[in-house]
Every structure is written in C-alpha cells, then in structure tokens.
Amino acid sequence: MKQQLVKILVIDDDPKVPWILSEGLSENYEIISARDGDEGIQMLSKNKPQLVLLDIKMPGKSGIEVLEKVKSIDNQLDVIMLSGHGDTPNIVESIRRGASEFINKPFDVKEVEIHIQNVLEQRRLRQELTQLKSVLKAKSQYDELVGDSPGILEVKNIIEQVAPSELTVLIRGDSGTGKEIIARLIHTLSERRTESLTKVNCAAIPRDLLEAELFGYEKGAFTGAHKTKPGRFEIASKGTMFLDEIGDMPMELQSKLLQVLEQREFVRVGGIHNIKVDVRIVCATNRNLEKAIEEGLFRDDLFYRLNEITIKVPSLRSRKEDIPLLVDHFIRRYNALYEKEVRSISSRAMKILMDYDWPGNVRQLENLIKQIVVRNDESIAYTSLEAVESPPPIRQTPHIPEVGETGYSLKKRVSNAIEFEEKTVIKEVLNKTNWNRRKAADLLGISYRSLLYKIKDYAITN
Ligand SMILES: Nc1ncnc2c1ncn2[C@@H]1O[C@H](COP(=O)(O)OP(=O)(O)OP(=O)(O)O)[C@@H](O)[C@H]1O
Ligand SMILES: [Mg+2]
Incomplete structure (x- = not known):
C-alpha cells in the first residue's frame, strides 16, 4: 500500500x-x-x-x-x-x-x-493523548449507567454497537428508567462527542411554538418575527439532536421531522429554501407509540423510521438485583455533593427497598437515597415506602392470663391487656423509626423520658 x-x-x-x-x-x-x-x-x-x-x-x-x-x-x-x-x-x-x-x-x-x-x-x-482522554471521559460517562442485571447489560451492549454509527435511535421505557442518561451516552460514545448535544423536550414546549423552535423562522413569518432566527436543528448541526418525549410531538410537525430524517433538510417557518443539516437524531418516549398510531396521534411512517434501532429500558421492578449497586452509587454521589459521610444502609432498609415496587423507577430510588443521605436518616425508607407497600403488621392477640395466674381480678386483667398493647405499639413504632427514640416518642404522643422509662420497664429490645 x-x-x-x-x-x-x-x-x-x-x-x-x-x-x-x-x-x-x-x-x-x-x-x-x-x-x-x-x-x-x-x-x-x-x-x-x-x-x-x-x-x-x-x-x-x-x-x-x-x-x-x-x-x-x-x-x-x-x-x-x-x-x-x-x-x-x-x-x-x-x-x-x-x-x-x-x-x-x-x-x-x-x-x-x-x-x-x-x-x-x-x-x-x-x-x-486527546483521544485517550475522550475515551476515558466516555468510559466514565458509561459508569453513570449503573447496573449489571441482564436487562441493563443488554442495553449497554446495544449502546456500544449503535453509538458510533449514524443511526437514528429510539429509546423507550417508563418514566425514570434512565432514558436521558442513555441518550447522552450515545452522543458521548459517538464520533460527534466533541460537538454539542441539543435537547428538545417536545412535551415542554407549547405546540404552536415548537415548529419555530425546532426549525427556526424567517423574518416576518408571523407577528412578532422581527428577525430571522435559526431553529434548534440548525444549532445542533454537526452534533446530536435529542428529541425527548417524541410521543408528544404534534401530528403536523411529525411529517416535517420525517423529512429531516429522510433527506436531512427542512424549510424554516415562513421560508422557501431548503436548509441542509448534519445531525444525528436520538429520540425518547415513555408513551405507547403503537397505541398512539391506532388513535391517529402518531404517524406510522415516522414510527417505522424511528424504530430502526430501539432501545427498551427495563423498569426497575424487573431488575431489582441492580438496587444495591444503585443505592451505593447514589450514596456516593450525594455524600460528595452534600459533604456527608453516610456509609451504607442497614440490611433491613435494603430489604424494604428490594420488596418495593418502584413505580417511579430509578428516579424515585435516587430521590429517596438523596433524602436519606442529606438527613442521615434511613428511617425515611420505612416511613415513605413501608407505610404504602407492606401489609399492616399482624397483631398477636393479647395474652389473656389463665385464671390461675391472676384469678378473676378485673383490675389485673385490664392492666395486663394495657401493658400488652403498650408494648406492642411501642415496639412497632421503634422499628418503624429505626429505633429513633425521639421520633418514636413524637409519633406515640408521649414524652421522650416516659418512652425511655417504658422501654426499660417493659424490657423492650432491638
Ligand atoms: N441506570 C442508572 N444508573 C444511574 N442513575 C440512573 C440510572 N437510571 C436512571 N438514573 C437516574 O435517575 C434519574 C432519572 O433518569 P432519566 O432522567 O434518564 O429518566 P427518563 O427515563 O428520561 O425519565 P422520564 O421519562 O421521566 O423523562 C436521573 O437522575 C438519572 O441520573
Ligand atoms: Mg427523560
């Protein structure tokens, strides 16, 4: 050669x-x-x-x-x-x-x-060196997507394969599953990493402004268009365009987006000339697009075009084995951010997290860990998750003393029943607050001192 x-x-x-x-x-x-x-x-x-x-x-x-x-x-x-x-x-x-x-x-x-x-x-x-630095940066971004469950490994695998290509990617998954992290990773792991990633949330911009925002407008295109303004697609040129909540894009704009996908060109609002763009497009949605097509809210040709490469992000409840890793990751992140030194959470708290259903996915878990770190109090997990999720504790029936123990003395029987009830409630609340006695006293509506006295008197142990 x-x-x-x-x-x-x-x-x-x-x-x-x-x-x-x-x-x-x-x-x-x-x-x-x-x-x-x-x-x-x-x-x-x-x-x-x-x-x-x-x-x-x-x-x-x-x-x-x-x-x-x-x-x-x-x-x-x-x-x-x-x-x-x-x-x-x-x-x-x-x-x-x-x-x-x-x-x-x-x-x-x-x-x-x-x-x-x-x-x-x-x-x-x-x-x-520059190349190595950018690969290292990309790799450290990769660490942002925490998890080693089969579901997440599969996602990482697809990202690695498609990121360097120019293919359009559609990321699907419930709210809070990490779609945005994935979109950013695709950009960072692509050749376009040194250019910018432009994000547009299609659900956050009012319908009638979205077209001008995305495609720009010519001077005089509508009242208030005093000068020509380039749209986000033009600004994103050479980089990656992340269209978030694509399922919320109005029908009338979908055909214009299809044209960008197919011909890499579009016309500004009020314009006549085609403008060429060089963008890689990544979209995300938590909507059921097939259903939206049936309801006439989403174009099927756009769907097929976007659906070339789809990354389905699994919900947290379907990959609970990732929870300990995520907990660790967020503890480290928020320790650093808020200068705290929370080491870990107890196995009891972890069990509650593992048993929970996580409708808000990783975002909900992250928020919870953030609160635990900031307040250095894991009982938040018991109060905010256990209360909702776990069935009410099964109460044992009070111990009714045998006749031989107390005779038929009504007074003695009643005081036994009260003692039993008190002990049960105090134990329950202490467990709920992770043995935070002040909090428990508040919840029980008694003074701190009298709670300490009762714990001693009833010999309640952790
Ligand atoms: N696998 C993960 N590892 C670490 N952090 C994660 C992971 N998945 C999600 N997160 C964190 O959870 C939060 C929500 O993630 P993200 O914004 O990517 O979700 P989303 O799928 O885009 O949600 P929505 O549909 O509501 O926009 C973010 O703060 C993100 O950092
Ligand atoms: Mg998102």
Whole structure:
C-alpha cells in the first residue's frame, strides 16, 4: 500500500529553500511553497498542509505576523521557524506565540528531517493523548449507567454497537428508567462527542411554538418575527439532536421531522429554501407509540423510521438485583455533593427497598437515597415506602392470663391487656423509626423520658 505523504508548506521568500527541501528530504514528504505570508495563508486553507516551515524574515508580513495568523486559523497546526543570523529575539517571540521548533539557516537537510520527524511524533502523541482522554471521559460517562442485571447489560451492549454509527435511535421505557442518561451516552460514545448535544423536550414546549423552535423562522413569518432566527436543528448541526418525549410531538410537525430524517433538510417557518443539516437524531418516549398510531396521534411512517434501532429500558421492578449497586452509587454521589459521610444502609432498609415496587423507577430510588443521605436518616425508607407497600403488621392477640395466674381480678386483667398493647405499639413504632427514640416518642404522643422509662420497664429490645 502506498504511504500517505506528509504535506509541508514552506513559506520563504528565498526560492532555494523549498527546492533544497524537496530535493533533499526523503520521499515521505510533499513540499508545497509560498513566497510570502499572504500567499502562504491562502494556501493554508486550500491545501491543508500537516506542517508549516516559516521564514522569520520576509518582505511584507513578518514571520511572526504570519505565525500568529496561522495559529488563529488552526491552533493545532505545527509551525517550524526558519531563522537567520541574529534572529534570537524573534525566535524567543515566535516560541512564545506557539511555534513548535526553530531551525537555523543555512541548514543541513538531514537535520531538518530529524526536526520534522520530532515535531510530527510529538503531534501524534498529543493526538493520542486527546483521544485517550475522550475515551476515558466516555468510559466514565458509561459508569453513570449503573447496573449489571441482564436487562441493563443488554442495553449497554446495544449502546456500544449503535453509538458510533449514524443511526437514528429510539429509546423507550417508563418514566425514570434512565432514558436521558442513555441518550447522552450515545452522543458521548459517538464520533460527534466533541460537538454539542441539543435537547428538545417536545412535551415542554407549547405546540404552536415548537415548529419555530425546532426549525427556526424567517423574518416576518408571523407577528412578532422581527428577525430571522435559526431553529434548534440548525444549532445542533454537526452534533446530536435529542428529541425527548417524541410521543408528544404534534401530528403536523411529525411529517416535517420525517423529512429531516429522510433527506436531512427542512424549510424554516415562513421560508422557501431548503436548509441542509448534519445531525444525528436520538429520540425518547415513555408513551405507547403503537397505541398512539391506532388513535391517529402518531404517524406510522415516522414510527417505522424511528424504530430502526430501539432501545427498551427495563423498569426497575424487573431488575431489582441492580438496587444495591444503585443505592451505593447514589450514596456516593450525594455524600460528595452534600459533604456527608453516610456509609451504607442497614440490611433491613435494603430489604424494604428490594420488596418495593418502584413505580417511579430509578428516579424515585435516587430521590429517596438523596433524602436519606442529606438527613442521615434511613428511617425515611420505612416511613415513605413501608407505610404504602407492606401489609399492616399482624397483631398477636393479647395474652389473656389463665385464671390461675391472676384469678378473676378485673383490675389485673385490664392492666395486663394495657401493658400488652403498650408494648406492642411501642415496639412497632421503634422499628418503624429505626429505633429513633425521639421520633418514636413524637409519633406515640408521649414524652421522650416516659418512652425511655417504658422501654426499660417493659424490657423492650432491638
Ligand atoms: N441506570 C442508572 N444508573 C444511574 N442513575 C440512573 C440510572 N437510571 C436512571 N438514573 C437516574 O435517575 C434519574 C432519572 O433518569 P432519566 O432522567 O434518564 O429518566 P427518563 O427515563 O428520561 O425519565 P422520564 O421519562 O421521566 O423523562 C436521573 O437522575 C438519572 O441520573
Ligand atoms: Mg427523560
């Protein structure tokens, strides 16, 4: 296979310089040349060189001025300065302004080649580092999607496969299951990661404003359209567009979206010209789109177009084995955020979380853990979940003493029954509040001191 040549732009008023270089350098390099700064700058955008060799002293624009211009056009482009006798102050200045190296004239071509190789190698390392950093960043984002249940592993697997492609993705799942995290991951793991992710929540923008918001409008398109305004699709160009709650997009806009999906172009409100866009589209919804189609609220052709790649996010109740990992993750997150040091929750609290049905999915779990961390009190789990979910505790029937124990003394029997009832209620409330005695006393409507006294008297233990 033929190796790609490294294109070097030589800017020097002395024509001998590019000539010596193209004769003397090995055949890995292609030399193009300009006689002054202006010509060099023009060639920069036209010929896209990988390296610039720039003379410090030239008629017209000085080397330093040209260097500044080159760097403002492409900051990553390496520039090697060629300097003559007595140029030391200029060399210092040019290094300060971003030149990668300098070579003294007259030069030995072999030496120049070594300088060039060094600069190119350094650039390769820099690029590798940037690449590694962005992969690391993407990987750490990946950790944001917590869970190792088969359901979540399957989701991660699809994300990994589809993210680098340009395919449109539809993310479906109940509210709070993590659809937005997934949309962001797809963007971060794609080639578009350095561009922006633009999110539009179709349910949050009033119907009559949504079209202008998405597609922009021309001056005078409607009352109040004083000037032309680009829409989110234009702003999102080169990046990813995340259309959240796509199931809520009004019918009349759906055909316009279909056109964007199929032809990557659209017309602004009140406009006549097609505008081309280069966006990757990711959508999410918790709506039943098949039902919406039946009801005439969603276009089936749009649905089929969106449905190319669908990620179905499982509900939390169907992957309860992820709960301990999620709890841990949120404890760490909110400890850090609120400077707390909650270690973990008790096994009793964990059992309650595992038994609960989680209609609000991960969002509900996150909110609960946040409260537990902020207040450093896991009894919130008992009060907010147990009360709703668990069946009322089965009361034992009071112990009715045998005749032999108390005789028929009514007083004794009644006091026994009261004692029993008191003990039962106190135990129940103490368990509910995770043995927070002050809270228990409040709930029981007695003073803290008398609760302590009763606990001792009845020998109630945890
Ligand atoms: N697997 C997960 N790991 C860590 N955090 C998660 C996970 N799933 C969801 N979350 C967290 O739960 C909250 C809700 O997630 P997200 O906003 O992505 O849900 P959604 O599916 O878009 O919900 P809705 O349909 O209501 O918009 C977020 O704070 C998110 O960080
Ligand atoms: Mg969402």
